[in-house]
Structures are given as structure tokens and as C-alpha cells.
Amino acid sequence: MAAERSSTSGSILAADFGNVLTRAILIDMVDGVYRMVARAETRSTADFPIGDARVALLRAADELNAVTGRILFDEHERLITPERPDRSGVDAFVATASTGRSLRTVLVGLVPEVSIASARRAAAGTYVDVVETISLDDGRDEEARLNALVNAHPDMVFITGGTEGGAEEPLLELAEVVRLGVKLLGERQPLILYAGNSILIPQIQALFKGVANLVVAPNIRPSLQREELEAAQLQLGQAFDRQQSSKGGFGELGSISRLGVLPTGQSYKLITEYLGLSMDGNVLTVDVGSAVSTLAASVSGRVTTVIRPDIGLGHSAGSLHDLAGEASIKRWLPFVPAPGQIRSYTLNKTLRPGGIPETLQDLYLEHALLRAAIDTLLHAAAPGWSESVMQVNTPLPPFKLIIGAGAGLTRAGNSGYGALLLLDALQPVGATQLQTDPYGLVAALGALAHLNPEAVVQVLDGSGIEQLGAVINVSGRPAANRTALKVKITTESGEVIKHDVPGGHLWVYPLGVGKHVKVDVRAVGRGLSIGGRGRWRGEVEGGSVGIIFDARGRPLPLAADVRGLAAQIPLWISEITGDPPVTIDESWLVMPEVKQEDEPVAKRRRRGAKPAAPKAPAARRGLFGRRGKTAEPMDDIDLPDMELDDEPQERRKDEDFLDELDQLRRG
């Protein structure tokens, strides 16, 4: 797990720079173990209008100071390190970032199935956009390869190939093409990462001397049977840091951080790997961010990571819409959207990525988008998992633990709602522990894992991650409203609770964090199972939601029509949150009404014709004609010099006829 460990640190400041939010956590020893002692969150400042990521860190440090009384930066805005006797400063600072552009990378290797495949896996944990692949058997001549490389405008060229003691000459030929390409790229030289046959290192160094910056890592494929990615991954992370350093403030941040600014995606990979090993089971972490989403899974001890810069709820909402398709969003909506409503919503999210839905329809849209995002990530990730653990008709192998991250999941208004979103989108089977990461701990701890794995373990075992609770899911197609799960719960005090959960429903047994119960559940009904078995027994831990029994079935029998969805979705939300169910208004279940054309004849104005006589002002409803509310006097507010729009917000007749004219023109 650790590639570059130093002596154990004392207090640690860990920060993660996202596209919308920057989060910082302060970690220190409490009673001999590392604990998160404070956290802070502020808007990111790397982009417009500030263009300096440090500003957000300073603001977060002010927040930490207000909570703990500890001063972290001096009067010159320099980080105080190491920690002083008066407890100001910290012993270490680590940083991760998911902001900024992915590294445009050209992969160069001998064989696609061997060295190139390993290079792709090494790159999976970093924000790498593979824009071109050059290999020995790509069927191109030198000139075509040169053109491909130069026109790709890479930030980095990742050269691999040759097992130890293996091929030399063909790899040098490819490296020659890279050298020539780099010369043609002029002032925008890419970084060269070499992680191939180590016997060629002196020749590769000579080849790129004075031409480009070269970084060397141990061979990622020392033999056909062995793959060693860790050192190359750290170099890739640091290459990301170097690219970031050209962006406002990241250069300075990298210089005060022990390992520079590492990619957040690597954190998910590292922490998932650690949890998979320590829990001896499959673990999945999913982070749906504004611009980038990450899904890391440890399945049968093998970790795969998918990082998608085109999937997100803010900056990438538009590309997610295009990628997932409107149908995959609409299938989660308990109302009929107006024509263009979904597209407008996603594009407006792209324009103002940090916004929060205020209306109920917008919230349903937001959560539909979130489910579609996770579903798309799953489809991208699942092919990389071992098929031997995949079960028939289930989208997922059984996972012992699922952690959700990103504001969309962790700030759903209610922990139960967050749990429901994870269940809907991932549809886990068997028994699973659900957690969320509301403080961005996983992202921040990844960088720390390289320096102080002990601190990572202890902080994760502490209270930084929110325990939602355990969930036991039924697979198959349970009959609606007939018992699908027979539940017997034995509490720590010996009390026995029995409950039948009907098909198509969720039931929550409230059990707080740190409390345990014994659960004995039987799947009742033809073809039903719990993770492939008829019965599941075990001890489970509670959480902020409790113990969830999901008798809806797998795959989830989502209604195909809006009326069915309007019954299902509010019911499930109510069952898991305990809030009263929302009744969907009948008007939501039909296509929003198109206004009658008052003036159907569209006439083009003739040459010299006078414009139409001014219309009589429409009757006003309030100053803006909105919601029929009457304006109140504003004597107590000093308003700027602004005119009020005295036109009603309602569509006017001339707008209606122009609508029709537009339709006619479009044919």
C-alpha cells in the first residue's frame, strides 16, 4: 500500500480539492490513536474568478481554526510545519485533487494484450485520458505513428514493453518515434514515463536527454506472468501533480505536500484495496462528483477502478445525459417531463454545477440523474470483474461493504434516502453493509496511505465514515404484497422481533450505530433467494438508518409507466426514511398542457406596413404576475436603482404566434 513511507507523522492536515468543493480534515492522535478531530468545507477556488486553489485551503484552515483553536498558517499564509509546542501547525500535509483536466496520454508498448494492457491498468487510478495507442503491431509505418503522436498533443507519453531481459530493438524503434514527435511538439513538450525493460534505461535516458523530461519507473510487466503497477502508478499520480502545478495555486500546494497533489481517484483505489484485504470480502466504493465520478471495486482480491470525467451531476451532467440517454433518466421519474425539460435541467446543471434542487420535481430529476450515473459507471466497471463471481440475473457480485461518496449521495436530506439511492442504483444482492463518506475522508486519506497507513486504518475505524446500516436483499421476482422475507431479529437483550416483509416493499428495523443484533431471514416464495440461498443468518451492525430489508427483488422491478413509478418511488422513499409518503399530483402524470393559441394566424409584416397597435396591458397579478402573490411594501430595504419588468411572466399572445411560426419553419 505504501510506496514511499516516511517516519510516522503526528498531526496531519489532509485536503481534497474537488471541482465544486474543497474539503480539509485535521487528523491527530487522541488517546494513542489517530482520529479525525475537525473537518472543514468550502467552495473550490481553482477556477474563475479566483484561479488559486490555495485560497480555498486558507478558508478551510480558518474554519478548522474556529473549531479547534489551532492556527495552521502563519501571517504570511505559509503552512506551519512541523507542529509547534503551542499546537499551532501540523506535522504533515497531504493533498489530492480531482479538479483540472485529465492527462492526455499516448500509450506506447510492444503488444496490446501484454504491455499496453498493463499500462491501461496502471493508468486506471489516475485522471488519464488515453488519446492514442502506439504498438508494434498497430499496422502503421513510422510516419503514421509520428502523425498519430503529434496530433494527439499529449501531456504525457507512457512507454512500456519488453519483459526483463526480453525485447530491446523494437522498443527502441518506438522510442525513436516518440523522440521525433516530441521535437515537433515544440514548446509544449510532454512528459515521458518509461516503465519497460530495465536494461534499456541508459539508452532511453540518452535518447531523451535535452529533448524532454523523462521519468523512469520499474518495469510494469517484468514477466508475462507478473505485473507490478504500484511504482508506475505513483509516477502517474505525480505526473498529474506536475500538470496541476501549472494551474492556479497547485504548484505551491504541491511543494508543501509531502507527495505533491495526487489524483483523488487513486485514493478510492487504495482505500478499496485496503478494505477488501482487511474485510476479506468484496468491497465497492462509488463517488459521483460534479465533474468526475469514480467506481473502485475489490472483487475476489482484485481491484479495478473506473474514473469517468464525463459522468457527474454538475460539470458533467450534460455529457452524462448524452452518455446514459434520456430513457435511463426518465425511468426513475414519477412524473411526465415536459419536452426538453430533462435536457434543459442537465445543461443548466453544467452551467451552474454547485446548485441544489429546490423543487420536488428538480429533486426527482437530480436523483434520477444520480442513479443513471451509477448505472453507467457500473456498466463500465463490471466487465473488469472476474466472471466467476457474477451471479445469474444480478448486476453485481455480492459485496460485503458499499461506500457511497459525493454530495448527491451523502446530502440527500435523510440518511435513508442516501441508502435508497445506493440500493436503487447498485441493486446489491445478499447481505451488505452500507456506508457513506459525507466528509470526503476516503479522497483525502488516499494520499496519506503512502505516508502513514496506520493513520488511515485508525481514522477509517473511527467515526469519519457514516454507517447507514446493514441491508439484506431478496433476489428474484417476489409477488407484490405477499410475504417475501420472514425476519427474526434477536436483540442484545434477548428480545425477539418477528416481521414479514411483503414483496415490493422495504422494511427498516431501527438500530443505532455500534449496536448489534442477530438476524435470521428466510426468503419465501418461488425463485426467491438471499444471495443465492434461501436463508441468511448472521450478526449485523446498525447505523443511522438501521437494518434494511429490501424485498423489492433483483433485478429491481421498476414500473414501466409513469403512474406505476408515481406509486413506487414515493412509497419506497417513505418506507426507508419514515417520512409520510408524497402523493404525486395527477397533473404530473400527463404531458404538461400546451397553451391554446389565442391568435393562430401568423402574419408576416408587409413592406412598409405599420407595426400593430400597442396592446392593452395585461391584467397583473402582483408585480411580476407570478403565483398570484401581492407585492408587499419594502420600506425597510434599501434597494439599488432597478426597474421592474411590468410585463406579466405569462406568455403573451405574440409569443404564442411566434411559437407557431417557429414550428411551421421547422416543418
Add this chain to the structure above:
Amino acid sequence: MPYYPDQRYLLESTTIRRERFLPENVIGRAEVRDGASVNLRDIVARGRLPSPYIIVEAAEFFRLKDPDELKGLMMVEVGETVEFKTPLAQTSKKRQRLLSPDAGVVVFIGDGRIIIQTSPETLDLEAGLDGQVVGVQAGRGVTIETFGGLVQGVWGNGGRTIGILKIEPEDGLESIYGDQLNIEYRGAIVVTRKPLRATGLMVMEDQGIDGVIAPSMETDMLPQVQGGKQTVLLTEGFGSMRMSVAVMNLLTSLAGRQALLDAVQPSRWDARRPEVVINPSGRQTARPPRPNIDLVLQPGTMVRLTRAPNAGSTGQIIDLPKMPNLLENGLRVQCAQVQLLTGEKVTVPLANLEVFGR
């Protein structure tokens, strides 16, 4: 703790710094030095658009034992434009002459080879602003500082135009549609308070209007607007929203002045925003202050509301409760109490508020 809201500038007079960079796929260089004064149309960076490279094996052609001997035979230099069959190199007694296999630019001579980039198109990057260069980035471009009025929008179709800022006629942009040419709006940047429609685009084309500032448009118009010649900037977003009163009022007050409509299409990789820079009136000697990037929300702050049901409304903060508020959709988030211009008081998530930059 203080809350630093999003900013979308709406300023009558301010100092503006803007980057002018070549696109990612263009190899080039900055053409001006740090500190230079530049005019709107000055070329500040120049580059070559991608086009194929041809490798000419010159040492092989001349059967040279040492590839370095090629330098003595060369008749062209790096950066020189060559035509088809232009002599590239020849032996001293002209026994052997190597001709260019295609027209293009010589981009590399070395290792016994000549590389020609075939007929690359040159991209000239204009300053786009009257101002002073305050930073140069090698291979990319420059940062320019200027001053004037500034109105930022949310979306642009990628166009850029310069013209006189004009407000649409009382009956709307579409009302100037007709066979008669209305020269009043020719070459102008027209502000419309209503959503842009297909008819509006036709009016622009018919009447020679170069740019339009509209509050919104439906998404089905995107292909038409993105492919069109006219420059389009939206101030509110997609759908059917009217222009914010605050935006409309400022644009109205600046009407008649020359303006640069830089309708940058928002991109995750580009920090620029679509905006209108309006030339200052008269002779202004002192530079106005730059926008305050450290603005925090506090009672009295004027804000723009960005999400439904109050998208586009302007109001004033009257309270910032410390505890999160429960919204009607069930979300519990940090909010502000805002009094709209109508007098209506609403509770709005802090994340859905924008300030104007001062």
C-alpha cells in the same frame, strides 16, 4: 463561518484581465511581449493547425554515411514554406537534388531527415480587447488587462463580435422581421429580454444583426445556434426564462456604447465565461477597481437566485440562519432569507445564490 458565493459579474465599470490562449491542438507561440499595449484586432499569438507530417529520408537519398552531412546540403531552413517539387537539398555539383514531395512548411531537419508539415493552416489569435499584456505563457498565448463595463452570462455559442450595444424594440426582436431592411440594428449587438426563438435567429440573419444577448433558449435550438454565424449569449440558461431585471437594467444603461460580445462556450477545461465587455464612456483616467473576489454573503448583499422556482430573480439577503433549513422537497441545507424585488420573502439554499462582483 463566512460563505463565499458564486460570482457572476454585473459591473458598470471594472478592471478586467483575460487570457487569450491558442487551442490545445495548435502548435504556436505568443507574438507579443509582456507589457505591450494591444488593440482589439492585434495578433497576440500565432500557431499551426494540425495537418499531416511527411518524413523525407534525406540521408538515405544522398547515401550519406554521417547524417550530420545533410546540413551542408540543405537549401531550405526550418520554418520555410515549400511548394511541391521545391528543391530541399542538393549535392555541391547539383548531381543530386532532393525535391519536396508536397507543399508545406519545413518543421524539422536532423538525424538525416527532413520533416514537412503539409500545408498547415495558420491560426492568428486576436487580442479581442484593447489593453495591456500582463502575462505571456510560452506556446499558448497571453493575458491582457483592460477596463470597462462587464456583464457575464452563462452560455455562449463560441462566437465573438464587436458592435454597438442596442436594446430590442418595444415589441421585441422578432418585430423587426420583414422585407424592409432596418439599418438601425445592422452590425449591432441586440439585447432581448425574452427567450431566443428560431424566428429571432432569422431576424438576426435578415437584418444583419451580429450578436444577441438573450436570457434563454430551448435546447432544441442548440444545433442551429451552434452552427450559425451570429454570436449568441444567454444570461440565464436553457429553457424559457426571462432576463433578470438587474441584468436588463445594466445593459439598458450601457446601450449605445461599443461592446465586445465574447460568447465563449463554457467548458470544464476553460475558466473563461461568456461575457460582454462594454467600452468605457468618455475619457477615463483612473482604473476602476477589480471585482472583489472575497465577497461573502451577509445581510444586505444583493443576490441573484439561480434555481427554480425563483431562477433569475434578484433580491437582498435579510437573514442568514445558522442552522440548516428544511426545503419543501425534503432537503435540509444551509439557506439564506432573501427579500425579492416584489417584496416576497423566500428561503434559498446558499448554493443557489450568485453575487454581482461588488
